[in-house]
Each structure stands twice: as C-alpha cells, then as structure tokens.
Amino acid sequence: EPEVTQTPSHQVTQMGQEVILRCVPISNHLYFYWYRQILGQKVEFLVSFYNNEISEKSEIFDDQFSVERPDGSNFTLKIRSTKLEDSAMYFCASRESYSGPFSYNEQFFGPGTRLTVL
Amino acid sequence: QKEVEQNSGPLSVPEGAIASLNCTYSDRGSQSFFWYRQYSGKSPELIMFIYSNGDKEDGRFTAQLNKASQYVSLLIRDSQPSDSATYLCAVNRGGSQGNLIFGKGTKLSVKP
Numbered sequence: 030e031p032e033v034t035q036t037p038s039h040q041v042t043q044m045g046q047e048v049i050l051r052c053v054p055i056s057n058h059l060y061f062y063w064y065r066q067i068l069g070q071k072v073e074f075l076v077s078f079y080n081n082e083i084s085e086k087s088e089i090f091d092d093q094f095s096v097e098r099p100d101g102s103n104f105t106l107k108i109r110s111t112k113l114e115d116s117a118m119y120f121c122a123s124r125e126s127y128s129g130p131f132s133y134n135e136q137f138f139g140p141g142t143r144l145t146v147l
Numbered sequence: 148q149k150e151v152e153q154n155s156g157p158l159s160v161p162e163g164a165i166a167s168l169n170c171t172y173s174d175r176g177s178q179s180f181f182w183y184r185q186y187s188g189k190s191p192e193l194i195m196f197i198y199s200n201g202d203k204e205d206g207r208f209t210a211q212l213n214k215a216s217q218y219v220s221l222l223i224r225d226s227q228p229s230d231s232a233t234y235l236c237a238v239n240r241g242g243s244q245g246n247l248i249f250g251k252g253t254k255l256s257v258k259p
Contacts (some may be wrong), residue, residue, distance in 0.1 A: 072249040138190040
C-alpha cells in the first residue's frame with residue numbers, strides 16, 4: 030500500500046541552525062501539507078502546497094519557514110533559524126486531489142519527524 | 148476563541164462498552180468533519196468523515212453531526228483495548244484547500 034514517508038525520523042539541532050525536513054508524498058498525489066504537533070498539544074496546520082506553489086498558510090508559517098518541491102517526488106520544509114519553540118513533531122500529508130469539502134478524499138499522513146531544538 | 152474543542156479526558160470505558168466522544172466547532176463555515184485516531188508517538192489515521200447532518204456508520208464506529216448545534220460526535224461500540232488512543236476531531240473550513248483544523252483530542256482508555 031502506498032504511503033507517505035518522512036526523513037529523518039528524529040532531528041536534533043542547535044538553536045539558530047537551519048533544518049530541512051523531507052517528505053516523499055504518495056506518487057499520484059497533487060496536494061501536499063505540513064502540520065506540526067508540539068508535545069501534548071494539538072495538531073496545527075502550517076501550509077498547503079499545490080501546483081508548485083503555496084495555496085494556504087497559517088500564522089505559524091512565518092518568514093522562517095519555506096517549502097519546496099525540488100523534484101517530482103520530494104516535498105521539503107525548511108526552518109531557517111530554529112528556535113526552542115520549534116521543537117515539535119512535524120507531519121507531512123498528501124492527498125490525491127481536492128474537489129471541495131464534500132468529496133471524500135483522504136489526506137494521508139506520514140509518520141512524522143520529531144524535531145528537537147537545543 | 149478555540150476553533151475546535153474537545154474534552155481532553157481521559158475517558159475510561161470497560162471493554163465491550165460504548166465510548167462516546169464529543170467535539171464542538173466555532174466556525175459555522177466549516178463544511179466537513181473528520182475523526183482521526185492517534186496512538187502515542189504516531190501520526191493521525193482517519194476513522195470517519197462526515198459532512199451531512201445525521202449519523203454515519205462504519206463498522207463499530209458511528210459519527211454524528213449536528214450543524215445547528217455545531218457539534219460532532221463519535222460513538223465506538225463494543226470498545227476494545229486496541230481502541231485505546233487519542234481521538235482527534237478535525238474540520239475542513241469552506242474555501243480552504245482541504246487543510247484541517249484539529250482539536251486537542253480526547254484520550255480514550257479501554258480497560259479489559
């Protein structure tokens with residue numbers, strides 16, 4: 030069964046360093062998302078990406094964050110200068126298509142990357 | 148104002164009982180609603196999707212939606228210890244590209 034994969038599973042970095050989190054969405058999927066979950070907190074939407082551009086982003090997704098689809102398979106989230114409060118589990122998700130809120134089109138989540146900022 | 152609210156629990160039920168999980172949302176523009184299950188340290192996995200008022204059943208799971216009351220619930224019949232997890236309510240607001248707004252989740256514990 031196709032699945033979303035994420036690497037690395039755990040990333041430890043020093044405050045102020047840049048990190049790149051990598052995701053390989055399911056191959057025929059067109060919509061891509063990043064979410065994060067701080068330990069013990071809710072899953073929070075960061076950004077959605079379609080047709081090689083950001084389609085929507087949350088208030089969390091400030092200038093320190095960027096996303097890219099550098100080739101036909103990878104989808105990356107870059108944090109330019111990490112802060113302690115960026116420590117969280119980051120989930121990538123993808124869906125095949127989106128034709129409105131009443132269409133059943135499951136958003137598949139990857140296993141997550143746990144980011145620890147020291 | 149929180150967009151999606153859930154009782155954080157923990158909710159403890161005996162094996163074989165019905166577990167009832169509740170969720171309210173603040174944005175009347177929300178159009179579709181999801182229940183995800185999340186085991187500790189794992190990613191969310193979809194259980195149910197509903198967008199029409201009323202009940203939707205899938206096996207042991209029943210989702211209920213009441214848009215007038217801005218209320219979504221999930222019933223789990225014949226609860227099993229393997230159902231022990233955190234259950235996340237999520238909404239898809241109209242106009243968004245399918246991004247989901249999650250509640251904090253309700254932790255369910257099913258005791259053998």
